[in-house]
Amino acid sequence: MSMQLTGRQIDGVWHTSIVVYGKEIFYGQGISIVQPGQSHHGAPLQIVDMGETALDEETFTEYLTEMREHYTADKYHLLDFNCNSFTNDCIGFLTGGSIPSFIKDLPADFLSTPFGAALRPTIDAMFRGQAGPARPQAAPAPSSSTMPDPALTASLLQAVAARAASGSSSSGYLPTPAPTSPSTPSQAGTASLTAPIHVSTNPASFNALLRSHRAVIAFFTSATCGPCRMIEPVFEELANAKSKSNGVAFTKIDLSVGMGGSVASEWGVRVTPTFIFFLDGKKSHELKGVNGPELRTQVDLLIFQAFPPHPHTSLSLPTIQALSLNPILFTQVPALESVSTKLQGFIDAAPTWSSPLPKAEVKQVLTQLVLPYLKAKHVSKPPLPNVKAPLDRWAQVTLCLSSSLAVNDLFPLVDMWRLALLDPGASTWCASNRSQSNPTSIFLTKANDLLENSTPAVNPRNFLLTVLRMFCNAFSSEVLARELLSSNKTNIATLLVNTLLHSDATVRTAAASLAFNCAGYLQKLRVKKVRGEEVGGDQVEDGDWEVELTSAIIEAIDREEGSEEVVHRLSASIAFLLRLSPFYETQMAPLLEVLQARTVLKNKLEKGGCGPGGVTKQDIRKLVLEVAEKLCP
Structure with a gap:
């Protein structure tokens, strides 16, 4: 059902294990070891040769003993910390490589769809904050316009999660420890994984994290470090608050676990706690010791450098902000x-x-x-x-x-x-x-x-009118809206350029409604980004397309003399296209000056600008004036 649900083909939600020294090892309800092909998951669908290792079995067994303290049942998360995370760590330790990208990148690919991004809170609610090696909690039915059937989605998700986290009773070599009470030190030590913190145990997994995120905050720690335990709650608090921003990752490297010492050596870390801040894969700052205020400052500075706020965020735009982002249907x-x-x-x-x-x-x-x-x-x-x-x-x-x-x-x-x-x-x-x-x-x-x-x-009046109204209704679905503005944006712009100036007022109203829906969808994505929410890696933004649409809308406003409703919808469209636009300073502002957009908008308020007395409705006048004076140079 992946094509219907996400708009792309996903061939499987893959479980992986590693076979080495004649044993199959995997992570679910803790680390389990069985005879190859004899796990509860059954015979493998695919076997990938990952090469040879120069390490002996004793060294690998010691590595697994350390890893079992981190890969416990209560830390399992369907997206962030799962069987594939474990297999990738093992491959990194044994060979320096990583598992195939079509498996490793599956969570990122899924979350890049509107459906996946909308499901993220539901998945987190199932896995975060569990006490002890419990099964995933029942999935609450998602409430989102991207969900074709919320009840079906919840049941599918629950089935996948239960299957993914299920364990084997035949973990003959490393049985999962009995659960401890929440008050015990061992449980407290695992609580950090209830925060969105990545665990890096080898150079391969750490470097992969650097490649996939613009901003990375790395916490180098060790089990015997008292100051590390003092600063760790601050690090976890920041991870909870800041990692919601797309492209920001918090990771913890324990020097005593796996190849954590090799990661530390690669970056010159000799003492713990040490925090290293990375921007676009390059080290930008280093902080040693327990200093909570400075850690907060440096995290904020790194995120600011990676994702500088838009200048419009400081503007007071009460009328524009009060506009509904819901599509006109x-x-x-x-x-x-x-x-x-x-x-x-x-x-x-x-x-x-x-x-x-x-x-x-x-x-x-x-x-x-x-x-x-x-x-x-x-x-x-x-x-x-x-x-x-x-x-x-x-x-x-x-x-x-x-x-x-x-x-x-x-x-x-x-x-x-x-x-x-x-x-x-x-x-x-x-x-x-x-x-x-x-x-x-x-x-x-x-x-x-x-x-x-x-x-x-x-x-063509009847045909054009129904086509415009049909495309307005397409924006009732974020999945279809994304597809239209990704693959058909040029044809959508052509339709709007020609119909916004149509002689029939009803056609112009429908065209203005479609322009509003297109611009509103862009604005919705931008507001989510400013709030630090995930938007699924959307690629809808296109400076040239937005310039063409803005030009057509300004011309349509200039020529509109009879309908205040058309002026209202087009003014709202311009507001959405300009506010928080990543192309505002480089493309939009110069265009607005050439088109004399401020004058065009203000003329609608004068006598004869739209009707004998100009725009008369107060809410429309406020909007036109705010767009002209605040967003038009």
């Missing part, structure tokens, strides 16, 4: 029977029919599959949740109709898809569908071709 349900009848009439009247599907079969799909699905979702009270969406078949029919009907006759079909995209399952399916039958690609291409080659005999 067109949820009205027409008489579905009438829409279906109209579309069937267009099919019957088609002068030519180039589709390989007969007309009768196309109409059968529409009446027997599509119509019941739409009625179940939008007419039934309450909606029927178990009606299967006929998306693959419907998409084939859509491709057929797009090549057989005149573009003016396609708007009933587009209107049906407009309703369908309000269903999370349908929007997620569209986001993952890379075929030529994807309705978003079909209608976007049709609309842009129509705008470019329109003739007086063609009146």
